[in-house]
Amino acid sequence: LAKTTQPISMDSYEGQEVNITCSHNNIATNDYITWYQQFPSQGPRFIIQGYKTKVTNEVASLFIPADRKSSTLSLPRVSLSDTAVYYCLVASDTGGFKTIFGAGTRLFVKA
């Protein structure tokens, strides 16, 4: 399973775009990159998933370069309610459906 590395924490201001980068140097061919958001005392919530290039949905964009050794979650115009922990994980069904979340990035959005 590919290990992921993310910044421990980030600060931002309301209205700004936030980019959180995740490194996954040992990503395998079958692996997908997925990002989750977690608020205190709640279960994580799926944000976005991608395999390569760029994926965009109503809440975020995910940029994945050609070598797939890293990915960047982009949150446009953050608000105070985006203050949360963001997890990058890499998973596939190889050898079973084991999932490794990592420590995540704590994003704090200030007014």
Add this chain to the structure above:
Amino acid sequence: EAQVTQNPRYLITVTGKKLTVTCSQNMNHEYMSWYRQDPGLGLRQIYYSMNVEVTDKGDVPEGYKVSRKEKRNFPLILESPSPNQTSLYFCASSLSGLAGSYNEQFFGPGTRLTVL
């Protein structure tokens, strides 16, 4: 409403007293999993189940058992709880783990367990 439910939400118990945390999903998902979350350690997978016939260990299975007799239920069993199992536990489910794809996991509300 599509959801994953866990019970109890809060539990305080004593060392050695067997307990079960139930998890149920109503989305007809094949895959279910248990995680524990501790400060500074993120989420760590305890056990997972690909379907009713297959369960396997995650990263931290010691001291836990699971059972998958029905598709919708995946109870977590602590035969002899110890204080180091004090944690916040989450159950999750997803549609499947088909080759070449990864399905988003839906998480339950969590169970806060304290073992004295």
